[in-house]
Amino acid sequence: MILQAGGISHFYKNDVALDNVNFEANKGDFIAIVGESGSGKSTLLSILSSLLRPSKGELFFEGKAYTLIKDIDAFRQKEVGFIFQFHYLIGYLTILENIKLAAINKKSTYIDTLFKQCGIEAIKDKYPDEISGGQRQRAAIVRALVNSPKIIFADEPTGNLDSHNSQNIYELFKTLSKSGTTIIIATHDRNVSEYVDKIIEVKDGKIL
């Protein structure tokens, strides 16, 4: 088991965002967390990816508690890739500079391979505001993949994309999961069911 979460609860002041949630993922799983807006799926994804500390509960990565990981930033850089709905590329850096900023090995030829795989080699010297939404999202995917993480988290990765681009991204995730990368996405897109291995539905902060 690569990821395990037990008794996760999270509160925003007095509001309960997550209520005693348990979660497990194995190597190569492609899991979709679905639910309505405000159901708690993004909060769960943020907690699982170590971007948010839960109010209660414990998380384990390959059997080791998150709280025992000495350098959580280095852990995020090496083991985790995160794709946001709004790409969140740094605006004053080119696409290539954004990718290199995240990369552990900045001279790796793997960066070029990823650019080709995602079909954005032509825009690597452009700035985020000079390219389309689809290209930005693919650049964000390259950034998430650049260190060959064991798990990729994606929050509404196709939220701003048309159906063609969405399909391409799901297919890319499917390929990655087949090669052993665990993919966990939060989405309200029900079409994801044809690609994923497992769907987890969240409602009012609880897994149904």
Place this chain on the structure above:
Amino acid sequence: MISLFFKALNRNRFKTFLIYTSITVAITAIFMITSISRGIIGMYSTMLKTEGDIIVTQAKIADTFFSDVNASLTSTIQKITGVKEVYALILGASPINDLPIAAIYGVSENRFKTYALIEGVYPKKGEVILGKNINARLHSPKFVSISNKTFTVSGIFENGVGFEDGGAVLNREDASAIFNKEASILLVSIERNTDANALMQHISALSSDIEAKTTHEFVENYNQFKIIETSSNVISAVAFLMGLLGIASLISITINERRSEFGILRAIGKSSNFIMTMVVGETFVITCVGFISALLFSKALLFMIAHIEKFQGYVNGQLSVETIITVFCFSLFMALLGALLPAYSASKIDPIILIQRGAL
């Protein structure tokens, strides 16, 4: 990393420009206030310290301009062992021609040598030598009118001291007739290895109307200098504090606005130390650029002010290395404080919260 500093600063040119301008203006203001007041003190000190180890003034007098010393003491003091030379000076101010006020120095003949002539000869009775600045201001006159008395201009001098170059020097006797006193001060030049303290006691004992101090001690304790220095220090401190608080808040606001960016950096695995280094680097770069600009602006402004004919060279700022270093250290400290506090507080927040709050 270094290229990242510049890219980040370039990202928001307007805010970078605002911070740069604030730093430059604040530091220039400090430099101008301190250097002009230091310049006034420096010029007066230089004037007194030229061939003057000991200064003799009227006892218990607040200002040398009001001091009245018996000039006959000159010859008595001259006879004391260890005394090299004694100069009698009258320090006054009076209108000259159409100038409403100018410094007038009535000096004993042996003091003339301290005025470096660039033209003409030292003055005899009824003559004056003019400082280079006042001569230019009066358009190189042949005669000048001082307190309704006409004097022939016998020469022009340049000492490099604004107060002297902006004034007129005449015989002590002529000045005595204008200011109704024999001497304002006596300056005593002493031989090497002479015990200055013993000599001062000896001089002070000559008359209960006088007191003798080393020029160094006099300058350190001169009430007028203390007033100028204290006023300038207070004004500088207030300007400095306001300027630096402005810089710190502006940087702080700018850093706060970048919380979302810090959240993204943390999300892709960059450490808090990386972010802090980035912020420190950017702040250091902008503070240094602002500081260097302020230094150059101040030097240029002081040069211009010193050469404005209207000021007769009286405003001649002195920017000491000590002031430069102190201002740099404080500016950098405040700028870093303004940058590091929000960056540090951001580093303690979970990345996703930073991203969400920053995106709002």
